[in-house]
Amino acid sequence: MKSTDGxxxxxxxxxxxxxxxxxxxxxALGRIEANNQRLGAFTDIIRDRAIAHANDVDARLRDGKKxxxxxxxxxxxxxxxxxxxxxxxxxxxxRDNPPATQDAALVRKLEAAGAICVGALNMGEYAYDFTxxxxxxxxxxxxxxxxxxxxxxxxxxASAVAGGMVPLSLGSDTNGSIRVPASFCGIFGLxxxxxxxxxxGAFPFVASLDHVGPFARSVEDLALAYDAMQxxxxxxxxxxxxxxxxxxxxxxxxxxxxxxxxxxxxxxxxAEPREMMEIxxxxxxxxxxxxxxxxxxARAAAFLITMAEGASLHRQRLETRLDDFDPAVSERLLAGxxxxxxxxxxxxxxxxxxxxxxxALFAEVDVILAPSTPMRAPKIGQQTAMIAGVEMPVxxxxxxxxxxxxxxGLPVVAVPxxxxxxxxxxxxxxxxxxxxxxxxxxxxxQLEKAGVARAPVARAFADE
Amino acid sequence: xxxxxxxxxxxxxxxxPVVGIDIPAERRAGVKAHLKTAAKMAALxxxxxxTDETEPxxxxxx
Numbered sequence: 001m002k003s004t005d006g007x008x009x010x011x012x013x014x015x016x017x018x019x020x021x022x023x024x025x026x027x028a029l030g031r032i033e034a035n036n037q038r039l040g041a042f043t044d045i046i047r048d049r050a051i052a053h054a055n056d057v058d059a060r061l062r063d064g065k066k067x068x069x070x071x072x073x074x075x076x077x078x079x080x081x082x083x084x085x086x087x088x089x090x091x092x093x094x095r096d097n098p099p100a101t102q103d104a105a106l107v108r109k110l111e112a113a114g115a116i117c118v119g120a121l122n123m124g125e126y127a128y129d130f131t132x133x134x135x136x137x138x139x140x141x142x143x144x145x146x147x148x149x150x151x152x153x154x155x156x157x158a159s160a161v162a163g164g165m166v167p168l169s170l171g172s173d174t175n176g177s178i179r180v181p182a183s184f185c186g187i188f189g190l191x192x193x194x195x196x197x198x199x200x201g202a203f204p205f206v207a208s209l210d211h212v213g214p215f216a217r218s219v220e221d222l223a224l225a226y227d228a229m230q231x232x233x234x235x236x237x238x239x240x241x242x243x244x245x246x247x248x249x250x251x252x253x254x255x256x257x258x259x260x261x262x263x264x265x266x267x268x269x270x271a272e273p274r275e276m277m278e279i280x281x282x283x284x285x286x287x288x289x290x291x292x293x294x295x296x297x298a299r300a301a302a303f304l305i306t307m308a309e310g311a312s313l314h315r316q317r318l319e320t321r322l323d324d325f326d327p328a329v330s331e332r333l334l335a336g337x338x339x340x341x342x343x344x345x346x347x348x349x350x351x352x353x354x355x356x357x358x359x360a361l362f363a364e365v366d367v368i369l370a371p372s373t374p375m376r377a378p379k380i381g382q383q384t385a386m387i388a389g390v391e392m393p394v395x396x397x398x399x400x401x402x403x404x405x406x407x408x409g410l411p412v413v414a415v416p417x418x419x420x421x422x423x424x425x426x427x428x429x430x431x432x433x434x435x436x437x438x439x440x441x442x443x444x445x446q447l448e449k450a451g452v453a454r455a456p457v458a459r460a461f462a463d464e
Numbered sequence: 465x466x467x468x469x470x471x472x473x474x475x476x477x478x479x480x481p482v483v484g485i486d487i488p489a490e491r492r493a494g495v496k497a498h499l500k501t502a503a504k505m506a507a508l509x510x511x512x513x514x515t516d517e518t519e520p521x522x523x524x525x526x
Contacts, residue, residue, distance in 0.1 A: 195523050208522055238523055297512040300505035307502060318485065331494030334487055335502060338479045338495075343506045348520040350509055355521070396501075409524065434524035 001027055002463035003164030004456070007072050007221035010167065011114075014061070014071035021061070021071035025054035025116050028073035032118065032165045035461055040140045041159040043078050044085055044120040053116045060114070067114025069228055074168040077157050078120035079127060079203040080104040080212075089203035090123040090153065092136045092324045093317055104201025105236070106170055106212060106229050113228040118166060122156030125326045127172060127205040128310060128333070129153040130180050130398035131380075135326040139380050142185055143458030144424055148377040151184035151398065153177040154215070158185035161215045164457035168216050168225050172202055174209045175302055176372075176402025179429055182215060182414035183372035186425025187455040188222045188444065189215045193434050194409025195240035197226075198233035206309040207238075208348070209302065209406055217455040219445040222413070223248040226437065247438045255367075255446035258439055261288040263370040263431075266295035267401055270388060273371035276417045276426050280369060283450040284443070290361055290368060298354045298404035301347035305407075308344045311336025328395070355408040362433040367443045369428055371401050372414050376424040405431055413440040415453045469503050472496045 001010055001024050013019050029047055036042050050073070057070055076082065079089040081100035088095040102108075107117055122140040124132060132155020133139040140155030142148040143163035150159045154171025158181035161169050171178045173191040182189030190213045197212050204210055214229070216222040227248050232241045262281050268274065281287070311318075311333045317325070318333055325333070361368065378385055378394050385394045405412055411434070416427040430447075432440040447453035456462065476495065480487050487495050 193524060240523055240525065294512050297509050300508045303505050304502060304509070307498070315485075322488070322491075327491065327494060331491050332498050334485065334491060335495045335498035337483055337485045338475065338499065339502060340506075343502075343509070345520075346506075346509055346514075348522075349514055349518045350512065352521045353514045353518045409522070 003031055004462050006167045006218050007069065007216060007224050010071050011069060021054040021057040021116060022051065024071045025050050025073050025118065028118055028166055035163055035165060038141065038146055039143060039159045039163050040122055040138050041156040041163060041165060042075060042119045043088070043122050043137050043156065046082065046117065046119050050116050050118040053111065057114050057116060069110060069224065070114035072115040072168055073118045073166045074110060074115050074170065075119050075121045075157065075160050075166050076104070076107060076117060076170040077123050077154050077172055079123060079172060080107055080120070080170060081201040082107065082117065082120055085120060087203050090125040090127065090134055093321050094203070102201070105198035105233050109229045109231065110225070115168065121160055121169060124153030124155065125329045126314065127153040127174060127177055128329045130176060131395060132181060133380060141380070142377050143461050144186060147379055148424060149184060149380050151181035151373070151377060154181050157215050158182060158187060161217060162187050162458050163461045167221060168214060170212060170214055173211045173213060173406055174206045175306060175406055176399035178213050178215065179372045179402045179412060179414040180398050182416065183427035184377035184425065186416040186427065187215055187217055188219060188416065189213065189414035190222050190226055190437065191406060191412045192226065192437055193411045195238045196242065197229050198236045198239055200233055200235035204313060206306045208305055208309060211406060217457065219251060219441055219448050220248060223251055223441050242435065245435070245438065247441050250438050251441060251445040253442055254449060255284060255443050258366040258443060259364065260284055260286045260367045260369065260443060261290040261365045262286060263292055263368050264289045265291045267370040269371050269374055272375050272426060273373065276419050277369065277371055277428060279419060279452055280417050280428055280447060283447055283452045286369070288365065290365060292358055292361065294354060294357065295404045297350060298407050299400065301350045302403045302407040304339065304343055304347045307332060307336035308339045351407060358408060358410070359433070366432065366436070366439050368431045370431060372427045372429050373398055374400055376426050402429065405429060410434060411437040411440055413444040415444045415447055416455050417447070417452055418454050469500060472499050475499060
């Protein structure tokens with residue numbers, strides 16, 4: 001199979017006996033070996049295990065088993081447990097932990113469906129990051145221009161998919177860590193409703209806000225992976241008992257019958273996101289606008305909760321291993337230890353108020369569109385950028401549009417939008433009401449059908 | 465946004481011993497910058513009204 005083949009292509013070819021899971025995995029391992037030095041995407045490659053699992057999938061298929069993701073190689077952000085590896089979560093410190101004794105829940109789900117984990121992916125330290133840079137492992141690099149950031153913190157996850165190493169990866173998203181790298185690397189991502197997909201076996205960051213989800217290069221691929229990962233897991237304390245709500249079969253309805261609006265005001269953005277949003281709105285025939293009041297306060301509340309919960313999580317390590325943190329991370333966590341409790345409680349209560357405000361909008365619309373990032377990918381190491389005519393620090397600003405939405409746990413599909421004449425990608429968020437991932441995916445599919453949403457493997461890494 | 469910010473040095477010196485955390489000199493400038501941002505965020509949040517009945521509710525049940 002080629003680097004450009006997606007999940008649906010692989011499942012079809014393996015199912016038809018045109019190739020084997022073994023061959024697909026060997027090809028993926030070959031591409032990782034060839035390109036990982038340039039992209040810094042994988043931090044661990046589990047070659048022997050992947051080959052053994054691929055052989056096992058081929059055996060299950062010969063026994064007549066139906067496997068919805070047969071032969072699909074995937075990688076996971078290195079905060080997901082992989083049995084036998086220390087789960088580093090992007091840190092120097094956690095690599096001293098004993099190896100995980102079992103795989104994370106979502107790794108088990110994907111492998112039960114016939115997919116094959118090939119390794120763990122680079123990420124920003126402890127997920128407190130929007131850049132995809134890592135002080136210990138080096139930066140993950142953007143396959144569309146390796147001098148540029150992937151976005152983070154799930155940087156390796158986006159790089160591996162945009163660079164054609166694997167058609168599927170997993171990331172986590174607390175304030176934007178799936179949606180920001182999806183935008184910068186020009187691929188699709190799904191941050192599901194808070195409580196939908198199990199976080200069990202994923203190293204935490206901010207328990208109130210942590211989500212996990214997939215990246216892929218087509219909407220169908222994203223939906224196939226998401227469908228295979230659904231299901232209640234009592235090991236995740238925020239998991240909600242929902243029936244399987246399969247989405248892949250609903251995509252071809254596109255946006256027919258869905259009421260769509262573009263978020264204005266806070267979400268209007270500078271020229272780069274605005275041009276992209278206009279292209280998407282035109283393709284969907286959307287003229288309706290909605291204003292989400294108090295969004296700056298929502299971002300502020302998410303910011304404070306993140307600092308405080310992150311600080312609480314890492315408190316002991318701050319005392320005993322401070323010098324082993326990236327200072328950019330430890331300084332935020334140290335500050336987080338000093339925040340008044342009343343601020344955090346206020347932020348949690350505001351979460352309810354903001355949630356009610358946005359839910360009221362869903363009486364009038366089914367999907368709200370907003371940019372994922374305020375700009376295209378900055379260069380690796382870039383510290384500042386011109387934002388609304390003012391030079392501002394880049395690092396915290398990258399999540400300005402994503403942070404208020406994950407704050408209230410709404411499902412979002414990150415959609416890469418093609419802007420003619422532009423080299424680096426940028427994307428939007430299709431935001432739906434709670435549990436309506438299907439609606440966000442249908443709008444993404446409509447944009448794909450209209451030819452404005454595309455997630456090609458970056459040219460330098462695409463097989464002819 | 466004009467808000468009255470607390471004296472950040474005073475804040476660190478008062479609270480760090482209370483919570484038992486050491487802020488080393490070489491981390492202090494960064495910590496101060498983040499506390500300043502946090503104070504601005506808190507001020508923004510504080511002036512956004514919410515009702516007494518607004519209780520935290522993190523998970524969508526239906």
